[in-house]
């Protein structure tokens with residue numbers, strides 16, 4: 118039954134798409150076949166069989182059922198499915214405007230990043246980079262493994278009201294499934310200094326949505342971190358459906374520079390993929406001295 122519902126939803130979405138683009142029925146049929154076969158692959162590879170040294174196998178992207186504008190936009194996420202309820206009623210939601218933080222002696226984030234293979238995927242909402250196992254961080258005595266990182270334009274978080282050109286979210290998970298996200302703010306810098314990690318990721322952008330493209334080169338995420346690793350921290354949520362809470366956010370204070378060309382490439386793919394600000398609701402924010 119569930120498959121039938123998903124299929125119907127798929128068909129509806131495809132029909133709507135076809136209506137928009139005036140695609141002939143054959144094309145529609147072919148696209149459905151493609152989508153179904155991708156789905157089967159996704160199911161087959163979804164088992165947690167991550168071998169060290171190889172990029173995490175990406176699960177095939179689901180059909181787009183939410184977005185950033187119109188009827189599928191952030192104001193409607195909770196209406197799209199009951200699983201998204203927290204997007205509307207949660208009181209620990211992200212992003213927020215970071216201000217009035219308590220300036221304290223915050224423990225340094227101990228990054229354990231290493232040169233790794235990676236794959237790049239356009240999941241329909243952003244560009245996502247899946248990195249080989251073995252990268253992680255330790256904070257407050259807890260080790261979190263890096264799962265993936267992705268981008269938003271403009272930055273979702275604001276600091277004292279100020280938005281950055283872009284942000285990279287590095288998503289980590291501990292053994293109990295708790296999430297910790299490190300946000301690296303990205304801002305325009307000199308045009309003769311391309312950011313090396315971004316350069317490698319953009320060079321490996323896949324031509325098609327959904328499928329992850331395994332890069333033939335490696336990246337070192339230490340190169341994506343700013344020199345000053347002071348940060349703001351608060352408890353929040355995923356900024357995309359289902360908006361799950363209990364996420365430890367660590368927003369690095371010092372932005373990292375991208376060239377205008379590097380910013381321009383992402384802007385072409387995703388001109389706006391930032392969730393609006395959410396209420397602070399009296400949450401505590403701490404920041405490094």
Ligand SMILES: [Zn+2]
Nearest residue numbers: 267269286356
């Ligand atoms: Zn994000």
